[in-house]
Amino acid sequence: MINKKIVSSIFGIILIIVLSSCNSQSVDNRAKESETDIFAMDTYMSLKAYGENSEKVLQKTSDKIKDLDEMLSVINEKSEIFKLNNANGEQIKISSDTALLINRSIEINKDTNGAFDITLYPITKEWGFTTGNYKVPTQARIDELLKYVGSENIILDNDNNLVSLNNHANIDLGGIAKGYAGRCAADIIKSEGITSAILNMGGNVQTIGAKPDGNNWKIGIQDPNDSSDIVGIVEVADKAVITSGGYERYFEDENGNIYRHIIDPKTGYPAETDIISVTVIGSDGMTCDALSTSLFVMGIEKSVEYIGTKHDYDVIIVSSDNKIYITSGIAEKFTVSSKFSEYTLNTI
Amino acid sequence: MKKKIICAVLIAAVILLSCCAILIQYFVGGKERIAYIYSDDKLVKTIDLNSVEQSYSFVITNSNGGSNTVEVRRGKIGVTQATCPDEICEKTGFIDSPLVPIVCLPNNLVIKISSSENENIIPDTVTR
Known part of the structure; x- marks a missing residue:
């Protein structure tokens, strides 16, 4: 009698321990996960989706x-933008x-008072940020190229899709296309019928729905x-x-000066910013992409003022004086890492 | 009375052995940190970074002749020299977690880490 009790007790304990230690592996009924990596848009993208037809x-x-x-x-040379840039003013x-x-x-160019400008291309090209062949242009060359910058130089015939x-x-x-690609990808x-996916498009993140277990996606900054x-x-x-910063694409000249890739359309030089x-963060990746560049150029004071008028978007800004600015809409969903715990957190 | 003592000892032994198994799994089995190196979209090298005794480096050359010097240290990996013009792969520095891959677009090189360490605090992906 006692022996039976002993055996059943031991068996019960083993069962409990085994089950409790294996709970994370026991969920075999998870949605099928598919992942694909591609090189596109001058970056490396990693796409992950869950569901039966996720691979397709x-x-x-x-x-x-x-x-x-x-x-x-x-x-x-086959792209619409290349053809447009080489059309000598033709439609x-x-x-x-x-x-x-x-x-x-x-629209964003006007709304940000020129902080975002797709006509900046001749200047970013001159600096070598589009090719990697970096150089510091002369002031005279920048002044000359700045004459070509301005969205008023784009003439659109929207009825006939002519430009x-x-x-x-x-x-x-380039400052808006990846965000738009994320939006198109999410739509597809x-x-x-896929309700859970996460796309990392060279650092631009687009989430579709929540995680398969219903929890929010955790996005590290x-x-x-x-x-x-x-x-x-x-x-x-x-x-x-979507995040912008000057820490990934930059170069250093022979005097040790560092030039970062985000150019201020007003000066033609890398943006001097306290960000x-x-x-x-927002529902429309296209706008998030353009705004992240715009806010970087604007600096903290103007960014805080600007984002106060955009209730559909949240921001997390890391400043050069060890502060983190975060909009109230996302503050409760943000956890600062221990390394940055001494930074002052300002809810805006 | 004797049987009760045997019973108690057996139960204690089972609990102790189970705990040991869990701890071994946590501290030894769970500490994998594998670097996967892809060149021209093909997996060319797999390295267990936690088993690296001494730092070493090697060169990966792609089909277009572009090359990257990869340095492996205990627990981390990085690109220290590259023929690409933008040098973004070098600027990424040494990586020791799955947070961010090292990518060299001109040379079609990707280095990713897969790790079972601290999975609970690793985000699903990283924006940058």
Whole structure:
């Protein structure tokens, strides 16, 4: 009798321990996970989706991203943008995607008082940020090129999807295209019935729905000084999370001066800003992408003022004087990492 | 009375052994940190970073002749020299977690880390 009790007690304990230690592995009924990595839009993208047809859907999504890349590239001779930039002012027929992007870019240019400007391309090219062949242009050269900058040089015929560029202007949609690609990708994924996916498009993050277990996605914000660390984690669902900073693409001249890739359209020089990194969170990745660059150029004071009028978007800004500014809409969903715990957190 | 003592000892032994198994799994089995190196979209090297005794480096050359010097240290990996013009792969520095991959677009090189350490605090992805 006692022996039976002993055996059953031991068996019970083993069962409890085994079950409790294996709970994380026992969920075999998870949705099927598919992942694909692609090089597109001058960056490396990692796409992950959950669901029975997720593999097929990611293929369709990749195809759309590659189509947009071919359409919007400034260096691909077959692209609409290359043709437009080399049309010597002639009208070019463009797709509805390109027309939408140009129209939205002009709107954001006006709304940000010129902080975002797709006609800055001749200057970013001169600095070598589009090719990696970096150099510091002379002031005279920058002054000359600044004459071609301005969204008033873009002439659109929206009824017929025609566009031309005046005054030797050239455009580059690189500051908004990845965000738009994320938005298009999200639309395709949702239309195919997938309710859970996460796309990292070279640091631009687009989430579709929540995680398969219903929890929010945890998005880390990269530590500007250490790519293996994070400033903190923001929890989101069905949002784009897009960051701009000058810490990834930059060069140093022979005197040790550092030149970062985000150019101030007003000066033609890398933006002198008190922002180290700015993350914009919202439903529309296209706008988040353009706004992250705009706010970086604006600096903290103007950014705080500007974002106060945009209730659809949240921001997390890391400043050069060890502060983190965060909008009230996202503050409760942000956890600062221990490394940044001494930074002053300002809710705006 | 004797049987009760045997029973208690057996139960204690089972609990102790189970705890040991869990702790071994946590501290030894769970500490994997694997670096995957892809060149021209193909996996060319897999390195267990936690088993690296001494730092070493090697060169990965892609089909276009572009090359990256990869340095492996205990627990981390980085690109120390590259033929690409933008040098973004070098500027990424050494990585020791799955947070951010090292990417060299001109040379079509990707280095990713997969780790079972601290999974509960690793985000799903990182914006940068």
